[in-house]
Amino acid sequence: MKSEIMIIGGGASGLMAAYGAAKWLVDNGSDSQVTVLEKMPRPGRKIMITGKGRCNFTNVKDWNAFSPHIRSKSNFVKPSFYNLDSTAVVDFFESNGMKAVVERGDRAFPASYHASDVVDTLLRACTGYGVKVVTDCPVTGIVRMADGFKVNTADGLEHRCRRLIIATGGLSYPGTGSTGDALAWAEGLGHAVRPCFPSLTALVPKGYKTGDIISRGKGHIDRGTPLSEFGKSLAGIQLKNISLAAVIDGQSVESEFGDVDFTDGGIEGPVGFQLSRRCVKAIINGSKVTLRLDLKPGVEAAELAARVKSLWDEVARDPRSRGKGDRERCRILLGKLMPWELIPAFLAAHPDIVTVKRKAGTRDGSGRYSVGAQQAFVNLSVIAKALKQWDFPIEGFVGYERCVVTAGGVDTDELLPKTMESRLVPGLYFCGEVMDMDCDTGGYNLQAAFCTGYLAGQSAAKSLLAQ
Ligand SMILES: Cc1cc2nc3c(=O)[nH]c(=O)nc-3n(C[C@H](O)[C@H](O)[C@H](O)COP(=O)(O)OP(=O)(O)OC[C@H]3O[C@@H](n4cnc5c(N)ncnc54)[C@H](O)[C@@H]3O)c2cc1C
Incomplete structure (x- = not known):
């Protein structure tokens, strides 16, 4: 297969890269082919599990409020963000037929709350501009050529392209296809890879x-x-x-x-x-x-200690406490301070809340000694302290098998933030989580994937046409 622009990985960043590239080419009168090679039977597998299946696809904060949520080097993402900010991402989905809603914390979701709508909309937008999406097509290696790249796939075929975008994601949830394959290829091409961790x-x-x-x-x-x-x-x-x-x-x-x-x-x-x-x-x-x-x-330690004491007295005064031992009363007290279901673990973690002491023994008239009964004592100051600490x-x-995002990846110092092109290998672009880029929860990771993907695609198309 020959395609002018190839994208490895049909996830969030790869599909947006394909759209960005194909749109630029079509808008500029080019019929150059853009192709996505995706390892899994369907693209966007990870998107399908995002936001518990509801897909929190972006966060509509402006850059100043958004950037502190990028945990890696945020400045690297800035040009991509300004090229396709979160409002533009919402506009992209809405203008392609997917209504969006914004919830608490500026988090945007498809109005249907179906992640599948995000995948379908991305695919519709791509195919509308003539992108070819090849599925069940794991890439096994890439080779740099004088006039572009050779891409090898598991079926033994070789594909040629002039611009190559790597959008293979990180290492988390490998069952979705993201297994970090490209990290070794990047190293093979001379790129540094920052240590990865969940x-x-x-x-x-x-x-x-x-x-x-x-x-x-x-x-x-x-x-x-x-x-x-x-x-x-x-x-x-x-x-x-x-x-x-x-x-x-x-x-x-x-x-x-x-x-x-x-x-x-x-x-x-x-x-x-x-x-x-x-x-x-x-x-x-x-x-x-x-x-x-x-x-x-919300409560200072001293105030809390006083409150625990007064609640304890309240429990003692309550007629329903009559006949109940201190151990039982302690549970009633804790029920006023935390959810009931938390009490067993709270008590297990703080064994000195209830201590057991033996009362003094007694001697009867014949001088026979009886051992004193056991009595539970409730240590209110331990309760107050444990509530605060x-x-x-x-x-x-928990590792990559169930983490949301991979920290680390292809070192962004070796990529151009204004194009996402490699500083070391002209014609090679990276986008999304494969790079050393990770964010907080709240739609930040998908926004970062979308905007870096879009910029990589646009830049690859621009450079192709400029050649
Ligand atoms: C459970 C979970 C919930 C999440 N929820 C949210 C959320 O609500 N909001 C949010 O912003 N972020 C969320 N994220 C994070 C977000 O999904 C990712 O950051 C984002 O998908 C990264 O996009 P990507 O394109 O870089 O990688 P991916 O989406 O992982 O896509 C990479 C693609 O490359 C393909 N690929 C890999 N290797 C090869 C190969 N050798 N050949 C061909 N194809 C290959 C993979 O099959 C995959 O389709 C969540 C992540 C998880 C795991």
Whole structure:
């Protein structure tokens, strides 16, 4: 097959690159062919699972508000963003027949809340400009030629192109086709690849999983490793309006307010994900990581201690407490301070909340000694402290099998931010997650994929026509 512009990878960035290239060519009267080679039977497999199947396809913030959510070098993304900002991405989808809605946090979704609409719209836009999308076509290698590139595919065929765009994504959710194939090709062509690691992933507390941990590398704890009893007592719980801090080697380095989810993987949800990048990196570097949960971030410690005491007195005064021991009363007290389902794990993690002491023994008239009965004591100050500071020492993290995004990748210092072309190999372009580019959750990653893809496609087409 011969095509002037070839794109490896039919994901978010690759399809947008194909659209950008084909549109530019058609608008400028060229009939040059643009072809996407996609490994999977259908393009856009990863898009289909984004936003829990609803696809949060962009975030409509302006650059100043958007850029702090780019965790890698944000300046690299700036020219692409200005070339196709998030409002332009919404316009692209709407003008191609997909209505969009914007939710809390400026997050844009298809109005149908079906990720498939995003894929269908991208494909419709591409084919409308004559893009050829070849599926079931894994690329196995690329060779630089004097007049372009040779692309080898698993069926043993060789394809020629004059401009090549690599849009193969990162390493996360390999079942969607993103297996990091292009990282080795990039290195083969002389590009540096920044170390990759999972980001936006679950952090696994110590004791959350069983002893037989399945691991592939330092700190990695496979999602499939079974939960321990402690893990089972937490998995499925969602906490709202809490604060979570990352403590690395004893220093609190980042704190986030919001919602956290305990899942079969570990600690995740918006706030857990937000901290995960830093924590994963620290674990890989051999640092000690603790997540510090504050269940009452709006209340000062002293005020909380007084509140715990007054609630305890209230429980004691309640006629329904009559006949109930301190252990039971403690559960009633905790029920006033946290969701019921969290209580067993809270008590298990803080064994000194309820301590058991034996009452003094007695001697009867004949001098026989009876051992005193056991009595539970509730330590209110421990409860107050644990509500503000519940520490989860972190044992590891869930890896590429279930992380949202890959940090690291092709070094962006060796790419031109205004075109996405390689500084080392003219005619070669990169876009999307294959590059050292990762963002927070909230539609930022897809926006980054779309805008870098569009710029790469447009630039490849422009340079082809300028030749
Ligand atoms: C569960 C989950 C939920 C997410 N939710 C959101 C969200 O709601 N909002 C958001 O902004 N981001 C979200 N993301 C992140 C976002 O999906 C990615 O950042 C984005 O898809 C990256 O786009 P890409 O084009 O670079 O890579 P991908 O979308 O991964 O596409 C790469 C494509 O290249 C193909 N490919 C790879 N190797 C080869 C090869 N050798 N030959 C041919 N083809 C190949 C793959 O099959 C794949 O189709 C989510 C990610 C996950 C995993």
